Amino acid sequence: MKNKDCNLVKDLLPNYIDKLTNSETNTFIEEHLKNCDACRKSFENMSEEMKVDYKSKENKKINIFKKVNNKIRILKTIIFIIIFIIIIIFVRKIVIINNIENKASKANYNNYSKIMIETTENYISRTEYYQNNDNFIKINTKINEEGVSKVISYKLNGKEDIKMFDNGVENQNINKTSIEKDVQYQFLNKSFWGNIGLALSFGSVNDITLYNKPCYLLNVDNYLNFIDKETGLTIKEININNNSVIDYKYTFGDISDEKIENLINNL
């Protein structure tokens, strides 16, 4: 009888240790353990083993938890670094834009000249512009398949005119209302939100040397803008879409009315 009970108890012990047995079974087992050395020995061994087993399982769980936690921490760090780099790049753009604006705005646009050469697949165009306050002259020469066309507009001491020549022949049907002072091309707009917008629209800003001048190369949409670091002015613009190139050259402060008058007299 005792041996049969022993077998039964041994079968029940794992569940008993895991506290899965009901109270009647518990009483039966506990009664038996009091009186049976062999089963008590088995019970003690089994409890010990299961404890160790439980501990190692717990340790595994803790290890997995630690690993997951570590991964989350690494991920957080990576995300933080990426955001940090994006902010640094963005702030750098804003600083560069401000720097360009500050320099470009210091130039004397009341007295300056600009030479602009545009090269495209279809034509080459050269524009000379000289201005002294309200007086100015603009000479545009364009060469394409059909030949050479020239447009000259000027304003000097209240007198203004515009002339157009196609292959040296003066074109009389010209719209005289289109005489306008040149608007200084300024890449920049000097408003806070405008600058944020510009910084967002830039693909990249790189340092580069062009015509021996340290420049910023701004990549905006399909345009490459080379901006002279010293003056903040665009000195070259490339349209990547159609491969057209515009070169700009500026001088400031040495345009006199006499020079404008001489240019007009030599037309």
Ligand SMILES: [Zn+2]
């Ligand atoms: Zn027993």
